[in-house]
Amino acid sequence: MGGVGRGQRAHVVRPGDTLAKVAKRHGVRIADLREWNRLGKGYQLQVDGMLRLTAPATPLPAWRTRTETVTATEANGDPAKACPVQPSDLRRIWVRYIDYQGVARNGSLIMHRSMAVPTQRAFAKLYHWRFPIMVMQPIAVNMPTLTDKSVLTSGYECRYVAGTTTWSQHSYGLAVDVNPRQNPMIRGSYPNHTYLDPPNSATWLARERYWPGMVHAEGAARAFTANGFAWGGRWTTLLDYMHFSTTDR
Structure with a gap:
């Protein structure tokens, strides 16, 4: 996964990124980014994190x-x-x-x-x-x-x-x-x-x-x-x- 721009499967968070900026950059909805990456209410993006830009086959499970x-x-x-x-x-x-x-x-x-x-x-x-x-x-x-x-x-x-x-x-x-x-x-x-x-x-x-x-x-x-x-x-x-x-x- 990786790359930049519309049609890519993932986005790596850079300094200054927000969900709104990432959504606009890749032509997706903020709500979809939250759902696809299981981002809770108030979640703050972290530099070096990787956001899915497409729906996963299965939701991410809880950490263990x-x-x-x-x-x-x-x-x-x-x-x-x-x-x-x-x-x-x-x-x-x-x-x-x-x-x-x-x-x-x-x-x-x-x-x-x-x-x-x-x-x-x-x-x-x-x-x-x-x-x-x-x-x-x-x-x-x-x-x-x-x-x-x-x-x-x-x-x-x-x-x-x-x-x-x-x-x-x-x-x-x-x-x-x-x-x-x-x-x-x-x-x-x-x-x-x-x-x-x-x-x-x-x-x-x-x-x-x-x-x-x-x-x-x-x-x-x-x-x-x-x-x-x-x-x-x-x-x-x-x-x-x-x-x-x-x-x-």
């Missing part, structure tokens, strides 16, 4: 979440890696999210147990703001044709910071990456970046644009910063637009 414990295999895979957090301190967090087709799905990510509630609150905001997420686990259900796992919105992963032997904050379950392709990590100046991750994400370096899944300071980033996370999009030595962590690392 739950947590469960994880096994040592799920947490670390290979015990020889000696990951820095015990599996008993991790939780799988299930959240309902909206994908790029405007379909509600149930996805999960693993975080430190101390971050379960802040993570749930952040994803609840994203859902209520109608912010789209490309894909979350389980891939076999949410995007069975996916082969590039670098696009996953995810949390815990037992790994080092790229190019170092320092544990990533993901290894402690204290960091979340949101829509990596649309919110890349960059080091160096455009167009000769010394590092771009994911490598196929150069299209989304134009941060003045508002496309599905992009995170902006005045938009989706606030769902996490309001819940104790710092945003890598505010760093100076590099920019990591996908990355939210409790330690600002």
